[in-house]
Amino acid sequence: MVEDLDVQMVASRxxxxxxxxVRRLRQPAPGELTLPEVSALTRLEQPGPATASALARAEQITPQAMGVTLAGLEERGLVERRRDPGDGRRVVMSxxxxxxxxxxxxxxARAEHLEKALTAGGFTAAELETLMAAAPLIERLSQSL
Structure with missing residues:
Protein backbone atom coordinates (compact mmCIF):
# COMPACT_ATOMS: atom_id res chain seq x y z
CA MET A 1 0.00 0.00 0.00
CA VAL A 2 1.14 3.53 -0.73
CA GLU A 3 0.51 4.53 2.88
CA ASP A 4 3.06 1.93 4.02
CA LEU A 5 5.81 3.27 1.74
CA ASP A 6 8.18 5.98 2.84
CA VAL A 7 7.88 8.32 -0.18
CA GLN A 8 11.03 10.17 0.86
CA MET A 9 12.97 6.88 0.83
CA VAL A 10 11.58 6.02 -2.62
CA ALA A 11 12.58 9.46 -3.89
CA SER A 12 16.07 9.11 -2.42
CA ARG A 13 16.63 5.64 -3.91
CA VAL A 22 22.29 8.51 -16.38
CA ARG A 23 25.96 9.22 -15.61
CA ARG A 24 27.00 5.82 -16.94
CA LEU A 25 24.80 6.10 -20.02
CA ARG A 26 26.15 9.58 -20.81
CA GLN A 27 29.79 8.55 -20.78
CA PRO A 28 30.85 8.82 -24.41
CA ALA A 29 33.02 6.17 -26.00
CA PRO A 30 36.21 7.48 -27.61
CA GLY A 31 35.37 9.39 -30.79
CA GLU A 32 31.66 9.45 -29.97
CA LEU A 33 29.61 12.64 -29.86
CA THR A 34 29.69 14.39 -26.50
CA LEU A 35 26.51 15.29 -24.64
CA PRO A 36 26.67 19.00 -25.65
CA GLU A 37 27.20 17.96 -29.28
CA VAL A 38 24.23 15.57 -29.11
CA SER A 39 22.09 18.32 -27.59
CA ALA A 40 23.01 20.83 -30.30
CA LEU A 41 22.46 18.35 -33.13
CA THR A 42 19.14 17.24 -31.63
CA ARG A 43 17.94 20.85 -31.53
CA LEU A 44 19.02 21.30 -35.15
CA GLU A 45 17.29 18.08 -36.15
CA GLN A 46 13.92 19.24 -34.80
CA PRO A 47 12.69 21.91 -35.32
CA GLY A 48 15.55 22.68 -37.71
CA PRO A 49 18.09 25.44 -38.45
CA ALA A 50 18.69 27.99 -35.71
CA THR A 51 21.11 30.72 -34.73
CA ALA A 52 23.87 29.95 -32.25
CA SER A 53 22.31 32.36 -29.75
CA ALA A 54 18.90 30.65 -30.03
CA LEU A 55 20.56 27.28 -29.45
CA ALA A 56 22.42 28.66 -26.43
CA ARG A 57 19.19 30.02 -24.95
CA ALA A 58 17.40 26.72 -25.54
CA GLU A 59 20.21 24.79 -23.84
CA GLN A 60 20.56 27.42 -21.10
CA ILE A 61 24.27 27.88 -21.69
CA THR A 62 26.39 30.85 -22.72
CA PRO A 63 26.64 31.78 -26.39
CA GLN A 64 30.41 31.25 -26.08
CA ALA A 65 29.96 27.65 -24.89
CA MET A 66 27.54 26.97 -27.74
CA GLY A 67 29.99 28.58 -30.15
CA VAL A 68 32.73 26.16 -29.06
CA THR A 69 30.40 23.19 -29.50
CA LEU A 70 29.22 24.35 -32.92
CA ALA A 71 32.77 25.08 -34.06
CA GLY A 72 33.80 21.52 -33.23
CA LEU A 73 30.79 20.11 -35.04
CA GLU A 74 31.40 22.36 -38.06
CA GLU A 75 35.07 21.36 -38.20
CA ARG A 76 33.97 17.72 -38.47
CA GLY A 77 31.35 18.53 -41.14
CA LEU A 78 28.40 17.74 -38.88
CA VAL A 79 26.83 21.20 -39.03
CA GLU A 80 26.99 24.01 -41.55
CA ARG A 81 26.35 27.71 -41.40
CA ARG A 82 24.26 29.64 -43.88
CA ARG A 83 22.88 33.13 -44.20
CA ASP A 84 19.37 33.43 -42.83
CA PRO A 85 17.10 33.72 -45.87
CA GLY A 86 14.79 36.06 -43.92
CA ASP A 87 17.60 38.29 -42.61
CA GLY A 88 20.88 38.17 -44.52
CA ARG A 89 22.74 39.70 -41.55
CA ARG A 90 22.12 36.62 -39.42
CA VAL A 91 23.75 33.22 -39.69
CA VAL A 92 21.80 30.03 -39.02
CA MET A 93 23.27 26.65 -38.27
CA SER A 94 21.85 23.43 -39.62
CA ALA A 109 25.11 2.75 -30.13
CA ARG A 110 23.61 3.84 -26.78
CA ALA A 111 20.67 1.47 -27.22
CA GLU A 112 23.02 -1.38 -28.18
CA HIS A 113 25.23 -0.59 -25.17
CA LEU A 114 22.19 -0.76 -22.91
CA GLU A 115 21.04 -3.98 -24.58
CA LYS A 116 24.45 -5.58 -23.96
CA ALA A 117 24.36 -4.46 -20.32
CA LEU A 118 20.92 -6.01 -19.89
CA THR A 119 22.11 -9.24 -21.49
CA ALA A 120 25.45 -9.42 -19.62
CA GLY A 121 23.89 -8.31 -16.33
CA GLY A 122 22.27 -11.68 -15.79
CA PHE A 123 18.77 -10.25 -15.60
CA THR A 124 16.01 -12.83 -15.42
CA ALA A 125 12.96 -12.67 -17.66
CA ALA A 126 10.92 -11.48 -14.66
CA GLU A 127 13.43 -8.71 -13.93
CA LEU A 128 13.36 -7.59 -17.56
CA GLU A 129 9.56 -7.49 -17.39
CA THR A 130 9.80 -5.37 -14.23
CA LEU A 131 12.19 -2.95 -15.95
CA MET A 132 9.84 -2.77 -18.94
CA ALA A 133 6.90 -2.05 -16.65
CA ALA A 134 8.91 0.63 -14.81
CA ALA A 135 9.87 2.52 -18.00
CA PRO A 136 6.51 4.32 -18.48
CA LEU A 137 6.39 5.11 -14.77
CA ILE A 138 9.83 6.69 -14.91
CA GLU A 139 8.78 8.65 -17.99
CA ARG A 140 5.65 9.87 -16.20
CA LEU A 141 7.73 10.83 -13.17
CA SER A 142 10.10 12.77 -15.47
CA GLN A 143 7.18 14.73 -16.90
CA SER A 144 6.12 15.66 -13.37
CA LEU A 145 9.49 17.21 -12.50
Whole structure:
Protein backbone atom coordinates (compact mmCIF):
# COMPACT_ATOMS: atom_id res chain seq x y z
CA MET A 1 0.00 0.00 0.00
CA VAL A 2 1.14 3.53 -0.73
CA GLU A 3 0.51 4.53 2.88
CA ASP A 4 3.06 1.93 4.02
CA LEU A 5 5.81 3.27 1.74
CA ASP A 6 8.18 5.98 2.84
CA VAL A 7 7.88 8.32 -0.18
CA GLN A 8 11.03 10.17 0.86
CA MET A 9 12.97 6.88 0.83
CA VAL A 10 11.58 6.02 -2.62
CA ALA A 11 12.58 9.46 -3.89
CA SER A 12 16.07 9.11 -2.42
CA ARG A 13 16.63 5.64 -3.91
CA UNK A 14 15.34 6.73 -7.31
CA UNK A 15 17.57 9.81 -7.29
CA UNK A 16 20.65 7.74 -6.49
CA UNK A 17 19.94 4.87 -8.88
CA UNK A 18 18.71 6.95 -11.81
CA UNK A 19 21.57 9.40 -11.28
CA UNK A 20 24.12 6.59 -11.54
CA UNK A 21 22.30 5.16 -14.57
CA VAL A 22 22.29 8.51 -16.38
CA ARG A 23 25.96 9.22 -15.61
CA ARG A 24 27.00 5.82 -16.94
CA LEU A 25 24.80 6.10 -20.02
CA ARG A 26 26.15 9.58 -20.81
CA GLN A 27 29.79 8.55 -20.78
CA PRO A 28 30.85 8.82 -24.41
CA ALA A 29 33.02 6.17 -26.00
CA PRO A 30 36.21 7.48 -27.61
CA GLY A 31 35.37 9.39 -30.79
CA GLU A 32 31.66 9.45 -29.97
CA LEU A 33 29.61 12.64 -29.86
CA THR A 34 29.69 14.39 -26.50
CA LEU A 35 26.51 15.29 -24.64
CA PRO A 36 26.67 19.00 -25.65
CA GLU A 37 27.20 17.96 -29.28
CA VAL A 38 24.23 15.57 -29.11
CA SER A 39 22.09 18.32 -27.59
CA ALA A 40 23.01 20.83 -30.30
CA LEU A 41 22.46 18.35 -33.13
CA THR A 42 19.14 17.24 -31.63
CA ARG A 43 17.94 20.85 -31.53
CA LEU A 44 19.02 21.30 -35.15
CA GLU A 45 17.29 18.08 -36.15
CA GLN A 46 13.92 19.24 -34.80
CA PRO A 47 12.69 21.91 -35.32
CA GLY A 48 15.55 22.68 -37.71
CA PRO A 49 18.09 25.44 -38.45
CA ALA A 50 18.69 27.99 -35.71
CA THR A 51 21.11 30.72 -34.73
CA ALA A 52 23.87 29.95 -32.25
CA SER A 53 22.31 32.36 -29.75
CA ALA A 54 18.90 30.65 -30.03
CA LEU A 55 20.56 27.28 -29.45
CA ALA A 56 22.42 28.66 -26.43
CA ARG A 57 19.19 30.02 -24.95
CA ALA A 58 17.40 26.72 -25.54
CA GLU A 59 20.21 24.79 -23.84
CA GLN A 60 20.56 27.42 -21.10
CA ILE A 61 24.27 27.88 -21.69
CA THR A 62 26.39 30.85 -22.72
CA PRO A 63 26.64 31.78 -26.39
CA GLN A 64 30.41 31.25 -26.08
CA ALA A 65 29.96 27.65 -24.89
CA MET A 66 27.54 26.97 -27.74
CA GLY A 67 29.99 28.58 -30.15
CA VAL A 68 32.73 26.16 -29.06
CA THR A 69 30.40 23.19 -29.50
CA LEU A 70 29.22 24.35 -32.92
CA ALA A 71 32.77 25.08 -34.06
CA GLY A 72 33.80 21.52 -33.23
CA LEU A 73 30.79 20.11 -35.04
CA GLU A 74 31.40 22.36 -38.06
CA GLU A 75 35.07 21.36 -38.20
CA ARG A 76 33.97 17.72 -38.47
CA GLY A 77 31.35 18.53 -41.14
CA LEU A 78 28.40 17.74 -38.88
CA VAL A 79 26.83 21.20 -39.03
CA GLU A 80 26.99 24.01 -41.55
CA ARG A 81 26.35 27.71 -41.40
CA ARG A 82 24.26 29.64 -43.88
CA ARG A 83 22.88 33.13 -44.20
CA ASP A 84 19.37 33.43 -42.83
CA PRO A 85 17.10 33.72 -45.87
CA GLY A 86 14.79 36.06 -43.92
CA ASP A 87 17.60 38.29 -42.61
CA GLY A 88 20.88 38.17 -44.52
CA ARG A 89 22.74 39.70 -41.55
CA ARG A 90 22.12 36.62 -39.42
CA VAL A 91 23.75 33.22 -39.69
CA VAL A 92 21.80 30.03 -39.02
CA MET A 93 23.27 26.65 -38.27
CA SER A 94 21.85 23.43 -39.62
CA UNK A 95 22.76 19.78 -39.26
CA UNK A 96 24.34 18.17 -42.29
CA UNK A 97 23.44 14.68 -43.48
CA UNK A 98 26.66 13.51 -41.81
CA UNK A 99 25.55 15.20 -38.58
CA UNK A 100 22.15 13.55 -38.65
CA UNK A 101 23.80 10.21 -39.38
CA UNK A 102 26.22 10.70 -36.45
CA UNK A 103 23.29 11.53 -34.18
CA UNK A 104 21.39 8.43 -35.33
CA UNK A 105 24.52 6.29 -34.92
CA UNK A 106 25.05 7.54 -31.38
CA UNK A 107 21.45 6.79 -30.44
CA UNK A 108 21.77 3.32 -31.91
CA ALA A 109 25.11 2.75 -30.13
CA ARG A 110 23.61 3.84 -26.78
CA ALA A 111 20.67 1.47 -27.22
CA GLU A 112 23.02 -1.38 -28.18
CA HIS A 113 25.23 -0.59 -25.17
CA LEU A 114 22.19 -0.76 -22.91
CA GLU A 115 21.04 -3.98 -24.58
CA LYS A 116 24.45 -5.58 -23.96
CA ALA A 117 24.36 -4.46 -20.32
CA LEU A 118 20.92 -6.01 -19.89
CA THR A 119 22.11 -9.24 -21.49
CA ALA A 120 25.45 -9.42 -19.62
CA GLY A 121 23.89 -8.31 -16.33
CA GLY A 122 22.27 -11.68 -15.79
CA PHE A 123 18.77 -10.25 -15.60
CA THR A 124 16.01 -12.83 -15.42
CA ALA A 125 12.96 -12.67 -17.66
CA ALA A 126 10.92 -11.48 -14.66
CA GLU A 127 13.43 -8.71 -13.93
CA LEU A 128 13.36 -7.59 -17.56
CA GLU A 129 9.56 -7.49 -17.39
CA THR A 130 9.80 -5.37 -14.23
CA LEU A 131 12.19 -2.95 -15.95
CA MET A 132 9.84 -2.77 -18.94
CA ALA A 133 6.90 -2.05 -16.65
CA ALA A 134 8.91 0.63 -14.81
CA ALA A 135 9.87 2.52 -18.00
CA PRO A 136 6.51 4.32 -18.48
CA LEU A 137 6.39 5.11 -14.77
CA ILE A 138 9.83 6.69 -14.91
CA GLU A 139 8.78 8.65 -17.99
CA ARG A 140 5.65 9.87 -16.20
CA LEU A 141 7.73 10.83 -13.17
CA SER A 142 10.10 12.77 -15.47
CA GLN A 143 7.18 14.73 -16.90
CA SER A 144 6.12 15.66 -13.37
CA LEU A 145 9.49 17.21 -12.50
Missing amino acids: LQASIGLF ATQAGLRALHDRRT
